[in-house]
Amino acid sequence: MVGETDNKDKNESRKIAIVLISLLLLVGVAILLMLPALADIIAVHFEPGLGLKTSAVISFFVTVVTLLVFAFASGDGLLGELQFMLVGFFAFFLIFWLMIAWIF
Incomplete structure (x- = not known):
């Protein structure tokens, strides 16, 4: 019995x-x-x-400073929540x- 339900679950997971x-x-091709x-x-x-190039440089430094402030204020430091920091x-x-780029 266990083998049958296991096979059904495997087939369903493969289909999904x-x-x-x-x-x-499909989304990638679109x-x-x-x-x-x-x-x-x-x-x-x-x-x-x-311009996009200049605003990319400015936004990089603004983002780094903002996230450093968030990391130190949260108390966990830089490595505590690294996966959330990257996102x-x-x-x-x-x-x-x-x-x-849009506003300026």
């Missing part, structure tokens, strides 16, 4: 894994096909001001980068 992998591949159109839209809306870094960086 195949569906998730195919979905990720993003690759949309990149030329998105590049033109981004260039029109974000380039006239400060937070990329989220802050992306938001700061695009907002600085």
Whole structure:
């Protein structure tokens, strides 16, 4: 009995894994096909001001300083919550980068 339910669970997990992998591949292909159109839209809306390269440098340093303050204020230090710090870094960086390029 245990072997049958085990096999059913394995088959179900394989089906779910195949569906998730195919979905990720489909989303990846869609993003690759949309990149030329998105590049033109981004260039029109974000380039006239400060520029993406300059705002990336500024947002990198703003993000690093902000997350260092958060890390020391939380009490765990830099290594206590590293996995959350990395996700937070990329989220802050992306938001700061695009907002600085858009506003300035």
